[in-house]
Amino acid sequence: MRLAGDSGDGIQLMGSQFAVSTALSGSDFATFPDYPAEIRAPVGTTFGVSAYQINLGGGPITTAGDEPQVLVAFNPAALKVSLPLIAKGALVIVNNDGFTPRNLAKAGYDSDPREDGTLNDYQVVAADISHLNLEAVKEFGLSKSEGGRCKNFYALGMLLWMFDRELGPIEAWINRRLASKPTMRDANIKALHAGHAFGETAELSANISQFDLPKAKMAPGVYRSITGAEALALGLAAAGELADREVMFCSYPITPASPLLHRLVGLQELGVGTFQAEDEIAAICAAIGASYGGMIGVTSSSGPGIALKTEAMGLAVSAELPLVIVNWQRGGPSTGLPTKTEQSDLYQAVYGRNADTPIPVLAASNSGECFDMAIEATRIALRHMTPVILLADGYLSNAAEPWRVPSMSDYDAIETNALPDSDDSPQRRAFSRDETSLGRPWVTPGMPGLVHRIGGLESDSETGHISYDPANHQRMTELRANKVDAVASYIGEQEIEAGPECGDVVVVGWGSTYGPIYQAARKTGASFVHLRHLNPFPSNLGEVLAKFDKILVPEMNNGQLVTLLKDKLCIEPESFTKVTGHPFLIGELVDKIESLRGKAV
Amino acid sequence: MSTKLTAKDFATSQEVRWCPGCGDYAILRAVQTALADVGADPDKTAFISGIGCAARFPYYVDTYGFHTIHGRAPAIATGLKLANPELNVWVVTGDGDALSIGGNHVLHALRRNVGIKVLLFNNEIYGLTKGQYSPTSRVGTASPSSPTGSVESPVSPGQFAMGSGTHFFARGIDTDKKGMGDVLQQAHAFEGTAFVEIFQNCIVYNEDVFADFTDRKTAPDTQLHVKHGEPMLFGENNSKGIHFNQDTLALEVIDVTDAKDEVLVHDERNPTIARMLIDQKTPVALGVIYRQPAQSYEDAFYAKHPTQMKRRKSVADIIEGPSSWTVD
Ligand code: SF4
Numbered sequence: 001m002r003l004a005g006d007s008g009d010g011i012q013l014m015g016s017q018f019a020v021s022t023a024l025s026g027s028d029f030a031t032f033p034d035y036p037a038e039i040r041a042p043v044g045t046t047f048g049v050s051a052y053q054i055n056l057g058g059g060p061i062t063t064a065g066d067e068p069q070v071l072v073a074f075n076p077a078a079l080k081v082s083l084p085l086i087a088k089g090a091l092v093i094v095n096n097d098g099f100t101p102r103n104l105a106k107a108g109y110d111s112d113p114r115e116d117g118t119l120n121d122y123q124v125v126a127a128d129i130s131h132l133n134l135e136a137v138k139e140f141g142l143s144k145s146e147g148g149r150c151k152n153f154y155a156l157g158m159l160l161w162m163f164d165r166e167l168g169p170i171e172a173w174i175n176r177r178l179a180s181k182p183t184m185r186d187a188n189i190k191a192l193h194a195g196h197a198f199g200e201t202a203e204l205s206a207n208i209s210q211f212d213l214p215k216a217k218m219a220p221g222v223y224r225s226i227t228g229a230e231a232l233a234l235g236l237a238a239a240g241e242l243a244d245r246e247v248m249f250c251s252y253p254i255t256p257a258s259p260l261l262h263r264l265v266g267l268q269e270l271g272v273g274t275f276q277a278e279d280e281i282a283a284i285c286a287a288i289g290a291s292y293g294g295m296i297g298v299t300s301s302s303g304p305g306i307a308l309k310t311e312a313m314g315l316a317v318s319a320e321l322p323l324v325i326v327n328w329q330r331g332g333p334s335t336g337l338p339t340k341t342e343q344s345d346l347y348q349a350v351y352g353r354n355a356d357t358p359i360p361v362l363a364a365s366n367s368g369e370c371f372d373m374a375i376e377a378t379r380i381a382l383r384h385m386t387p388v389i390l391l392a393d394g395y396l397s398n399a400a401e402p403w404r405v406p407s408m409s410d411y412d413a414i415e416t417n418a419l420p421d422s423d424d425s426p427q428r429r430a431f432s433r434d435e436t437s438l439g440r441p442w443v444t445p446g447m448p449g450l451v452h453r454i455g456g457l458e459s460d461s462e463t464g465h466i467s468y469d470p471a472n473h474q475r476m477t478e479l480r481a482n483k484v485d486a487v488a489s490y491i492g493e494q495e496i497e498a499g500p501e502c503g504d505v506v507v508v509g510w511g512s513t514y515g516p517i518y519q520a521a522r523k524t525g526a527s528f529v530h531l532r533h534l535n536p537f538p539s540n541l542g543e544v545l546a547k548f549d550k551i552l553v554p555e556m557n558n559g560q561l562v563t564l565l566k567d568k569l570c571i572e573p574e575s576f577t578k579v580t581g582h583p584f585l586i587g588e589l590v591d592k593i594e595s596l597r598g599k600a601v
Numbered sequence: 602m603s604t605k606l607t608a609k610d611f612a613t614s615q616e617v618r619w620c621p622g623c624g625d626y627a628i629l630r631a632v633q634t635a636l637a638d639v640g641a642d643p644d645k646t647a648f649i650s651g652i653g654c655a656a657r658f659p660y661y662v663d664t665y666g667f668h669t670i671h672g673r674a675p676a677i678a679t680g681l682k683l684a685n686p687e688l689n690v691w692v693v694t695g696d697g698d699a700l701s702i703g704g705n706h707v708l709h710a711l712r713r714n715v716g717i718k719v720l721l722f723n724n725e726i727y728g729l730t731k732g733q734y735s736p737t738s739r740v741g742t743a744s745p746s747s748p749t750g751s752v753e754s755p756v757s758p759g760q761f762a763m764g765s766g767t768h769f770f771a772r773g774i775d776t777d778k779k780g781m782g783d784v785l786q787q788a789h790a791f792e793g794t795a796f797v798e799i800f801q802n803c804i805v806y807n808e809d810v811f812a813d814f815t816d817r818k819t820a821p822d823t824q825l826h827v828k829h830g831e832p833m834l835f836g837e838n839n840s841k842g843i844h845f846n847q848d849t850l851a852l853e854v855i856d857v858t859d860a861k862d863e864v865l866v867h868d869e870r871n872p873t874i875a876r877m878l879i880d881q882k883t884p885v886a887l888g889v890i891y892r893q894p895a896q897s898y899e900d901a902f903y904a905k906h907p908t909q910m911k912r913r914k915s916v917a918d919i920i921e922g923p924s925s926w927t928v929d
Contacts, residue, residue, distance in 0.1 A: 286677065
């Protein structure tokens with residue numbers, strides 16, 4: 001289903017509430033919010049269209065859906081933008097009141113699509129949603145614009161009827177959210193009920209039939225709906241709990257990374273602090289300062305902001321301080337497409353620093369997994385005393401999905417390296433190393449009898465003093481590389497996500513393309529290898545991939561993982577790229593796999 | 602601590618590598634002495650620096666120390682102070698580090714009033730990179746990057762600090778032991794950001810640029826050591842004073858022999874007087890020019906934080922969110 005309208009129509013709110021109701025009804029779902037870069041783009045224009053796509057159903061859902069079967073369009077622009085994306089024969093609900101001559105012209109329609117045959121291939125329900133809604137809320141004496149703002153709940157009421165959903169949870173949400181504005185609260189609830197009743201009345205029942213979805217087969221447990229930003233915030237707080245340290249999150253506002261900041265502000269009682277810095281550089285530097293002071297320093301941004309943080313990452317590598325850096329990737333280069341998703345910061349994460357400055361890189365594949373990956377990133381940072389980059393993306397930041405709530409007792413405590421008991425100088429003790437992780441103890445100012453100096457100048461491998469000794473620099477460069485390689489001995493072996501262990505085609509993916517690749521692999525019987533660790537790779541990755549004739553790498557960039565695989569494993573994968581700002585469609589992946597098989601024959 | 606530490610106890614084994622005769626040596630000694638005098642605990646003291654000649658400082662002070670990257674020391678010190686407000690945190694910076702590449706961080710540290718002591722070693726030149734003009738260099742400074750003389754107006758560290766909302770501004774001269782000792786102790790005692798401009802002689806690239814007022818012989822007539830609540834007197838036998846001319850709305854030098862009442866008494870809380878003192882050329886104002894006590898950033902941060910950064914709840918308490926459902 002796709003909901004589309006103007007930025008001011010409350011589409012995102014309506015979509016997320018529908019997602020909640022889907023979850024409560026026991027169906028699986030995945031969502032794809034698709035909103036414009038402008039905060040309030042000009043009304044009625046195609047570039048101002050805000051949309052929310054949700055895929056729901058009985059089987060496991062891993063993507064926001066290829067071709068929506070239901071479209072709700074609040075105005076001609078929403079219809080124009082969405083029509084190419086939906087399935088032929090889909091149900092199209094249009095708001096008649098939005099189809100004024102002015103709006104038709106703004107959307108670039110010469111004639112009315114409702115009448116000129118444009119919608120011949122679809123089941124169309126045209127309703128005067130704005131009008132009906134205003135009628136419904138008339139009794140509250142609201143202004144026209146206030147009353148108009150209830151129309152998303154009117155439309156939501158219609159949808160809830162179509163999908164046979166309870167109104168209760170949404171009503172409870174409105175009650176909570178608008179507790180301080182009783183009139184708006186009551187008007188919205190009235191609109192919700194009126195929309196529901198409208199669906200039920202004879203006027204429409206001939207056209208719309210209720211969609212009754214089978215319940216999804218999901219593993220037993222407690223579930224909730226969660227976005228990537230919520231899961232990552234909880235994961236960072238959980239990491240703090242597992243390490244018994246406070247978490248200091250330092251960031252500068254940027255799309256689409258800001259939701260993480262907002263979520264963490266709500267988790268302060270879990271020992272989380274948030275600092276809004278003056279710029280991206282200050283954000284990472286304050287996080288480094290917090291780590292130096294003994295808290296878990298975390299910073300987050302999107303590609304352009306991460307670029308600004310690069311020099312400071314080198315400092316954290318040199319000074320051997322723990323740090324978690326989250327990158328919510330978006331389309332680029334430069335400012336690029338702030339609200340559209342891409343996976344194009346992989347080079348930046350793995351290679352993008354001056355000098356030999358290796359950093360472990362991880363990537364989350366879905367919203368819920370952001371929780372585990374935040375814990376994993378912190379674990380690596382504290383064990384190896386290194387900055388760690390966690391790649392997420394704009395899609396994950398906002399996409400809600402059902403998540404089986406884990407138990408904290410399933411996670412091991414996060415350990416740091418022990419301080420050696422010796423008569424050595426404080427400097428030597430602070431720079432002693434664990435033999436396996438190659439990490440040093442986390443000695444922080446305030447600890448008695450351990451004063452020492454650290455910094456960005458090359459340091460002596462044993463004392464941390466400034467050292468210009470050539471042999472020492474060779475040693476330290478190798479140490480930094482070995483330290484990141486050492487991560488591989490802790491992360492476990494690469495497993496196959498779906499399909500056989502050997503065969504003609506294996507599809508290799510990373511990050512938020514998990515869903516469509518998983519589905520395409522299942523449909524075609526191809527194997528699927530999904531990478532959560534991108535630097536270093538799991539040590540057996542080469543072996544796993546060697547058992548296939550062809551390796552297909554679909555990516556939402558211009559072929560960056562392909563380069564990485566060629567570089568590290570000396571293999572020749574087939575690249576398949578898409579940078580339209582929209583997720584891969586299962587169909588196009590299936591076609592690609594089949595065509596590759598054709599070539600293989 | 603049972604035995605009182607001396608300046609020597611704050612020296613490290615590292616060989617100090619500034620040019621012989623550099624003003625930094627005197628500042629290092631003054632800081633080590635001040636640390637001993639205030640009874641600083643080395644375990645709870647940290648020096649954070651950026652890049653430049655001055656930035657080597659942490660390696661020479663036997664406390665915790667972090668030599669970071671160009672311009673960013675105030676941001677790192679802010680994070681450190683948030684993580685552990687108990688620490689005594691000093692930032693050592695230069696004119697390029699603080700007012701060029703790191704200007705933004707100084708501005709924000711000052712307006713937030715983070716509890717750090719910022720020592721700005723102002724030598725009006727880039728020393729470490731071999732003598733280019735800096736943001737505080739005077740117009741006409743000939744340097745490798747401005748052989749015919751620089752054309753940019755210099756920034757005034759004091760005015761920059763005042764404009765950024767500083768709560769403490771003081772000045773000292775590298776070799777003036779007494780003045781430096783006093784200023785450093787006052788800075789140490791201040792709760793928020795204590796911003797101290799130190800006139801530092803770079804004998805290699807900008808020798809004697811401050812000689813017109815640092816020369817000991819002429820010092821009585823060229824230096825004004827201000828003290829809160831005391832009349833602003835200077836010159837041989839305190840024969841001269843600073844007067845506020847109500848017609849021109851400016852400070853002027855007067856002979857005090859028969860005009861003692863006309864001399865302005867220093868009020869360190871008056872920002873207008875502070876601004877005028879900062880701009881005054883002869884005599885140059887030294888000591889604590891401006892001080893406006895206020896809650897430090899970290900105090901405000903912890904006071905606002907619902908649990909003062911403590912973990913009062915477990916993730917397990919809230920992980921299920923506002924609504925959840927069970928699948929059997
Ligand atoms: S270049 Fe100037 S400031 Fe730097 S150490 Fe030498 S004398 Fe001191």
